[in-house]
Amino acid sequence: MTTPISTVSTLQALLTRRRIAADLQDQMGRASQEVSTGTRADVYRSLGMRSAETLALRARMDRNAGLIASNQVLGNRMEMMAELLGVIRGTAQGVLDLAISSRDAPGATVEAMQTAARTALDQLQSQINASYHGAALFAGVDSGQPPLQGWDEVNPRSGLSPRDVVEGVIGGGFTGAADAAAKAAELETIFASADAGQPARNFEATFYNGTPRLDAGGAPSPRLTAHVEEGVTLSYGVQANDAPFTELLRGLSMLAATDPAQIADPDAYRAWVGAAVDAVSAGVEGLIETEARLGGQQQLLAQTIATQTDRNDLYNSQILSLEGVDPYEAASRLSTLQTQLEATYAVTARLSRLSFLNFM
Structure with a gap:
């Protein structure tokens, strides 16, 4: 019986060995990558059907990371708002400290009250008109332009400047306490944007260029909000037409538009200067409340970012358990x-x- 002998040529054996060597080199490359990175060289081939798990985890982690990034930008914006509110309050407090001793009758500071109020209005215009990344901080949703009109700048919408409005109300001065009180009440209506007879004089028509409190239909205008978490929206808007700002600006405008030292009638002085100082005081108190409310919102945002950061760490751990390799x-x-x-x-x-x- 003849037994066939299978032979392999030297060339064929050589080519086979070269193919084996090339395959081993490829496997070594992948193994070397896994040793250096700690993750599988070909994740989806290694995981097979479980690839869907890592894809879903990565998608959730990317969404969560996007929220963290946007929340951090929002946190920086809110921090700048909080700092400016403190500066604005400090500016107003300086005038209040000066004027309080001369509230009911001319005192040692009466000569400086008008200049101090006028200087404060200029400072407040710069502070309130501050922007962050090109968006005005206190203009509301309409953040494309500075919210506060300059004291001597004519607003093209009304054809008046803030100074025109206030001096137009004061006219030639005060004939007595009743006249001073009536003119103070008229300005209160104007700064509340409630002057239906001459709407061009209203605060939101001449003094302010941001989002109005009410829309054309009389409903409250939308405030600035941010989507900070899945299903969670944070309302954080602070606007220059909020009551603390309008009260503050009303009192300072009253002191800046007339020289208290020139009001001869004691009762008229008490009615006018008293109303102005009370408005500045109310504005300062309102700003403190606004700062406290914003501080609570900042705390909520910081807690949200911390939770999202922990969640990202968890996602990363879960992904590593799927895609990682045992280094040994x-x-x-x-x-x-x-x-x-x-x-x-x-x-x-x-x-x-x-x-x-x-x-x-």
Whole structure:
């Protein structure tokens, strides 16, 4: 009986060894990558059907990271708002400290009250008109322009400047306490934007250029809000037409538009200056409440960011448990592959040196 003998040519053996060496090199490359990165070289091929889990986790982590980034920008904006509210309150407090001693009758500070109020109005215009990343901080939703009109600047919508409005109410001065009280009440109506007879004089028509308190239909205008978490919206808007600002600006405008030292009638002085100082005081108190409310919103945002950061850490841990590799197993596999590759190189080198003459 004849038994066939299967033979393999030296060339075929050499080519086979080279293919094996190339495959081992590829496996070593992937193993080396896994050792250095701690994650699978081909995640989706390694996980198979579980690839959907890591894709879903990564999508959730990306959405969460996007919320963290936008919330951090919002946090910076709110921090700037909080700092400015403190500065605005300080500016007003300086005038109040000066004027309080001369509230009911001319005192030692009466000569400086008008200048101090006028200087404060200029400072407040700059402070209230501050912007962050090109958006006015206290203009509401309509943040594309500074909210506060300059004291001497004519508002093109009304054709009047704030100074025109206040001085128009004061006219030639005060004939007595009743006249001073009536003019103070008229300004209160104007700064509340409630002057139906001459609406062009209203605060929101001449003094203010941001989002009005009420829309054209009489409903409250939307305030600034931010989507800070899935299903959670934070309302954080502070506007220059809020009551603390209008009260503050009303009192300062009353002191800036007339020189208290020139009001001869004591009763008229008490009615006018008293109303002005009370308005500034109410504005300062309102700003304190506004700062407290904004501080609570900042705390809520900080807690939200902390929760989202912890959630991102959890997502990352879950992804690593799916995509990661055991560093000891990967290093052992790399060492084994290196040994196999070295052996393959040795055999391949020996085969490459063989020829028919070696057996003659």
